[in-house]
Amino acid sequence: DSKVRYRSKAVPSGSLGVSTFIEATFPTGGDRGTGKYQLSAGLTATTPFPAPGAMPNHYVRFTSQFQQVNSVAGDETRADINYTKLDLSLRDVFGAHWLKGAVNTRVDWEQNGKTGAVGEVEYGHRLTDEWSVWVLAGGLLWGEGVKGTYGSKLMIGVDRWF
Numbered sequence: 001d002s003k004v005r006y007r008s009k010a011v012p013s014g015s016l017g018v019s020t021f022i023e024a025t026f027p028t029g030g031d032r033g034t035g036k037y038q039l040s041a042g043l044t045a046t047t048p049f050p051a052p053g054a055m056p057n058h059y060v061r062f063t064s065q066f067q068q069v070n071s072v073a074g075d076e077t078r079a080d081i082n083y084t085k086l087d088l089s090l091r092d093v094f095g096a097h098w099l100k101g102a103v104n105t106r107v108d109w110e111q112n113g114k115t116g117a118v119g120e121v122e123y124g125h126r127l128t129d130e131w132s133v134w135v136l137a138g139g140l141l142w143g144e145g146v147k148g149t150y151g152s153k154l155m156i157g158v159d160r161w162f
Contacts, residue, residue: 001033002026010046017046023067027074034071035078042067042085058094063087069148082109083147096126103141106148116143118150132159 003025010017025038042065049060064086071081089102100122108114119141124134136155143149 001029007044010044013045015047017048019044021067023069025069034074034081036071036074036081038069038071038081040067040069058092060090060092063089063091065089079147080110081147083107084109085148098122098124100124104148106143106146108146108148111146114143114146116146116149117141118153120153130161132161133157134159 003023005021005023007021008019010019012018021042021044023038023040023042025034025036025040027033027035027037029035044063044065046061046063049062067085067087069081069083069085084107085104087102087104089100091098091100100120102120102122103117104120105115105117108116117140118138120136120138122134122136124132126132134157136157137153138150139152140149144151
């Protein structure tokens, strides 16, 4: 499936940077996709930490993201989507590179509140101020069959920042 997200600029709130976002998901994945159009909204909070060794262009940040995802239309034969996400990550940025570890939890309300989670590790590189490339590996921690979780994944991506 394909996603489009609009995120607001982070605003300071105490020691946190807080932003909101809205996201639309389109069922472009065929038989492997959800078959549903989805809308969601979320909140992200980020806390910076001093970088180990105080190297220039080096920082560490902890991020938490809360999001509610619901299907709004699509293939009537596919399962409806209604889940809540809480994603927690620690990102170490050094120069144009980053390394991130994350635990992404889900509560599937279509399955009476069944929970699940995946763990992920990501390495990325900023090519310019606007472009970056990354590779991500992840796997199921618990909750097989919960929406938004998966058994295992290896992704390579390119991002364009506006």
